[in-house]
Amino acid sequence: MKTKLLSAVLTLCLCAGVQAQVNSGSTGSDGALDFSSITYATNIVINMADHPNGIYNYTYVNIPSGVTVTFIPNSANSPVTWLVQSNVTISGTVDVSGQNGIGNGPGIGGAGGYAGGLGGQFATAGQGPGGGSASLTTWAGSGSYAGSYGNNYLIPILGGSGGGGCHYPRQYGGYSDYGGGGGGGAILIATSGLLNLNGTINVSGGNSYHDIGWSDIAGGGSGGGIRLVTTQFSGSGSINANGGTRGGGQGIIRVDTYLNTFSGTMSGSYTIGSQFVIIPVSGQGAQLTVTGVGGVSVSASPTGILTTPDAVLSASQTNPIPVVVSCVNLPLNSLITVSVKPANGSAISATGYNNTGTSSASTATIPIVMPRGGGLIYATATVSN
Amino acid sequence: MRTPKSIGLLAVLLAAGLPVLANETITNLMSSVVSYHYPENLTAESLSLGGVISPVASYQYPENFNTAALTSGGVLSPVASYQYYEWAAGTGLGLASSLEASYYYPVLPVDVPSMLQLQAASGRVVLAWPVSTGSFSVQTTTNVGDPNSWVTLTNVPTTVNVQTLVTNAMTGNLGFFRLIPAN
Numbered sequence: 001m002k003t004k005l006l007s008a009v010l011t012l013c014l015c016a017g018v019q020a021q022v023n024s025g026s027t028g029s030d031g032a033l034d035f036s037s038i039t040y041a042t043n044i045v046i047n048m049a050d051h052p053n054g055i056y057n058y059t060y061v062n063i064p065s066g067v068t069v070t071f072i073p074n075s076a077n078s079p080v081t082w083l084v085q086s087n088v089t090i091s092g093t094v095d096v097s098g099q100n101g102i103g104n105g106p107g108i109g110g111a112g113g114y115a116g117g118l119g120g121q122f123a124t125a126g127q128g129p130g131g132g133s134a135s136l137t138t139w140a141g142s143g144s145y146a147g148s149y150g151n152n153y154l155i156p157i158l159g160g161s162g163g164g165g166c167h168y169p170r171q172y173g174g175y176s177d178y179g180g181g182g183g184g185g186a187i188l189i190a191t192s193g194l195l196n197l198n199g200t201i202n203v204s205g206g207n208s209y210h211d212i213g214w215s216d217i218a219g220g221g222s223g224g225g226i227r228l229v230t231t232q233f234s235g236s237g238s239i240n241a242n243g244g245t246r247g248g249g250q251g252i253i254r255v256d257t258y259l260n261t262f263s264g265t266m267s268g269s270y271t272i273g274s275q276f277v278i279i280p281v282s283g284q285g286a287q288l289t290v291t292g293v294g295g296v297s298v299s300a301s302p303t304g305i306l307t308t309p310d311a312v313l314s315a316s317q318t319n320p321i322p323v324v325v326s327c328v329n330l331p332l333n334s335l336i337t338v339s340v341k342p343a344n345g346s347a348i349s350a351t352g353y354n355n356t357g358t359s360s361a362s363t364a365t366i367p368i369v370m371p372r373g374g375g376l377i378y379a380t381a382t383v384s385n
Numbered sequence: 386m387r388t389p390k391s392i393g394l395l396a397v398l399l400a401a402g403l404p405v406l407a408n409e410t411i412t413n414l415m416s417s418v419v420s421y422h423y424p425e426n427l428t429a430e431s432l433s434l435g436g437v438i439s440p441v442a443s444y445q446y447p448e449n450f451n452t453a454a455l456t457s458g459g460v461l462s463p464v465a466s467y468q469y470y471e472w473a474a475g476t477g478l479g480l481a482s483s484l485e486a487s488y489y490y491p492v493l494p495v496d497v498p499s500m501l502q503l504q505a506a507s508g509r510v511v512l513a514w515p516v517s518t519g520s521f522s523v524q525t526t527t528n529v530g531d532p533n534s535w536v537t538l539t540n541v542p543t544t545v546n547v548q549t550l551v552t553n554a555m556t557g558n559l560g561f562f563r564l565i566p567a568n
Contacts, residue, residue, distance in 0.1 A: 121566060129418060151413040158418065275409040288416040294423075304418035315424040325416065372423050379416040 021231040021258055022276055024190040026083035027057040033082075034062045035092070041066040048111060053301075054078025055279075060086040061191075065199065067092035071111045071185070076303045079112030079157050079186035079225070081279070087193035088230070090237065093200045098160060098182030098221040098244060101209035106162060107244075110185020110203060113159030113224045116143070119177040119209070121167045125344045126180045127306060128161025129376050130249065132219035134344060140164035142247035143183050143205055143222035146269035149339070149378065153275055154227040154254045160184040160205050160241075163219025163248060176217050181206030181244035184224025184251050190278045195230035195257075197237040197264065203251055204267075205244035220244030223251020223268050229278055233257040241268030285329060288336070288379045291363075292324035294370075306343055306374045313370075320350075320367035325379045327354045327362045336364045336381045342371035503562065510555050512562055513548045520567040523551050525560055535563070 033056070035044060044067060048054055052074055061084055063069055069092070071080055080096055082088075096110040104119030106126075114128030123134040125141070130148035132141030143161035150158050160183030168176040184203035189195065205221030223241035233255055241251025253270035255262070260272055277285055291298055293311040302310040313321065323338045333353045341347040352366035502513045512523055524535040542549050553562075 149415070151411070151415050153411050153413075155411060156415065156417050273409045275411060277411070285411060286414055288414045290416050290419045293419065293421055298419050302417050302419040304420050306420050306422075308420070309422035310419045311421045313421060313423040317423075321423070330414070370421070370423050374420065374422050377419045377421055381414045383410070383412050383414060 096185035098206035101179030107182030107206035112186035113183035116162035116180030117165030126162030130161035132164035142219035144249035181221035220248030
């Protein structure tokens, strides 16, 4: 009797409390993403060009079995963000995976992910903070994500990095010129309702290319990022953030929920918890932002795209270059690390402290010997509980 | 962050023995990823020109030769799927000698190592590049504005230590040279 009463109360609370527990913030302006009328296997392609920030506001989502949803990244290569007012039901496939290398061409990253490197005598490294190194003499580096950059909360949510390209001499002459695999993309699904997954969400990295009968020399892309935010997570489907062959690192999976009854599989580095900040807004929780590089101001919404740099420095400026990190709600004199990953070459880092301002708004200015050319910069810090 | 309703829900879920997860705070912060471009600082000294050719001051830095500036004048040939330096030596611009250095990124703004060096003396132009960078052909033109005017030199390269050298007679008062991957 007592159990029945508790179950009844639980059901009522779940129904009544859904809106209060997780507020996705969806306006519903994109209507419903509902393919339930499709009864045959088909691929739905969402071109993200009309959503420059990658954020979709749905009323509800229903992807039936047999339907695969893929994406064409927008110009900012934004991650996919689905904010949903009501339930999300995925029985089909949501595919944000990276593409395979093709010949000496790089695999393109999934939306929010980074491309692989070019093969050939001008082989390039894979793109992204964990991009694999290019190689003319040995195995190219593979893309990495989990344990390399980002955090387990996926705030901010980032995609995987590409594998390096190669130009490797063959035993009897000629070269193996192969492109690296693209990094898996990134997708955030936050719903004010329930999320049921009996299908698949895939952000795996792309495979490197190699000719049949020859060694796989170029690097695979790493898996990307998947974050699911819901009051209740259920189903028996699969969540894949695997690295591509050869050697791509695992991606990151994060589920934020009050109640997890999911019995399916998760392939990748995953954590399950209850951290309900979806997209941090100004002043919400502790935040880090790179706001200046070498005296050049950086946009509050940097793209991280190499071909359209967020900060262009003067060639005549001398090293070390000061990087300004703005901190919100971070205790003064916290240790802050600035990492720089050049487009070709190994990552470097430098540390400093937010010793200017107050704990609610402070800055750290950290000099770092910046590699010439193009590259990526980000900052990290640890908050003690 | 929790509302009274959510606290009530948590209490009921706990009482029901369900695996309720506690609220968390973020402990490992990360900023967004910022891309940067920090070009090579190319000066006359870095070109190892031996003082034969004086640099034009405004042309010392590669940002003066960005792709947009050059292509808007129709100067450069279409972008290829590789990157290279292109140097020009001559006596143009009303100066006794001058140097122009163009540097651009056809595909990605990747860091390009200094590859092609040029020395002009005694009526000759000597081009040098590292053997380790691979096999190239030298092309020349006197009209960089015409992408179809580039001619491949047939001069036989020589190897000195780790450098590949090609020597060409300096004819006229202006010449442009570039390397392209050999077929």
